[in-house]
Amino acid sequence: MHRFYKKLRTSPPSSPTPPQPIVNEPPIVDVPESYPPDLNPETVVDELEADPGLRKNLNTVAPTEKERDRIRNAFLLKGPFQPKNHVFPLTPFGKKNRRFNTSWFNQFPTWLEYSIKKDAAFCLCCYLFKSKCGTGSNDSFVGEGFTNWKKPERFQKHVGDHNSIHNQCQRACEMLMNPKRHIDVLLSQQSEQVKNDYRIQLTSAIDCIRFLLLQGLAFRGHDESKESKNRGNFLELLNFLSCHNEKIESVFKNASDNNKLTAPSIQKDITNACSVLTLKAIILELGEEPFAVLVDEARDVSYKEQMAVALRYVNERGCVLERFIGIVHVSDTTAISLKAAIESIFASLGLSISRLRGQGYDGASNMQGQFNGLKSIIFQGQELLADTHFCRKIIYFWLGCDL
Ligand SMILES: [Zn+2]
Structure with missing residues (x-):
């Protein structure tokens, strides 16, 4: 709130308080957030250090998920920090000296990062999305950095199986970079016409169910096939409604077979919702x-x-x-x-x-x-x-x- 509204000084009461000695109070100023909202996220990325070993936690830099997504986007556009020309220092491992191998960058080009300051390997995807997807227990690629050059197989172990945290983070990165593939976006892109048609379908089904519940009539028929002469009260009532309303008729006619909202399970769901609301009304009246x-x-x-x-x-x-x-x-x-x-x-x-x-x-x-x-x-x-x-x-x- 401090970012949008400035605090107002309240004027001191005029009387009857005696004159107070002048004290050098600190001025009331807005407490700055981690970064101003109008700051370019790319600038923030520059400030966040290219070296993965020195970066701050993303949550402390950007307070909201929307701002974090902008920063993630900028990071992904820049790509992982891979200083291929760096002279990697040698570290003694038993009798041998080992160091980071540049070929690992080619093996894991989308996420592997190297910190020059810490001489350690990190994962860009897990850094960006660990607050959303969680972190594996004791995973050094997200914490202090991986330095055990003797065991390069740990890179593949970090990637893990299809549902590993790394792969979840990787998919989150891909979805952020290709928003058109995101299922939420696909759903929101459904045309208004489709939404209206679905609403008409659902309302018609609910109205029929309410009528049957009010009259205490059975829903199902002995033979509900299309050839049946009596398909049960619910389907016959819905058919009756369609015959008297062209819009409802066209909507049910065009709906696919698996989206007609006439399945017994859907009838039960709507009936259950009606019973919950009725009981609520009774308890409210009591x-x-x-x-x-x-x-x-x-x-x-x-x-x-x-x-x-x-x-x-x-x-x-x-x-x-x-x-x-x-x-x-x-x-x-x-x-x-x-x-x-x-x-x-x-x-x-x-x-x-x-x-x-x-x-x-x-x-x-x-x-x-x-x-x-x-x-x-x-x-x-x-x-x-x-x-x-x-x-x-x-x-x-x-x-x-x-x-
Ligand atoms: Zn990872």
């Missing part, structure tokens, strides 16, 4: 008020034990509402398991069991005995709040729930 819970046994076609759970509460206008919040599978029908299932659904919705003021269970259910046990467990140790604010609402609960 607010911080107390509520009662209504539980019923609901076996599915495979005879799996399930509990259907609904909330009963009074809204702001004093109306008693019952809202279905979900079906919970229960592993067994003991009272403790049923309580754990209720607690889990409450926890997923951010509801506290301490706000529970009533319980209602199906008296004719096969699980009546277990429900009775559950009722007593839930209210074990809890006391109803003797608050007059709740009395009005508790009267409503008495109408339909056991207290």
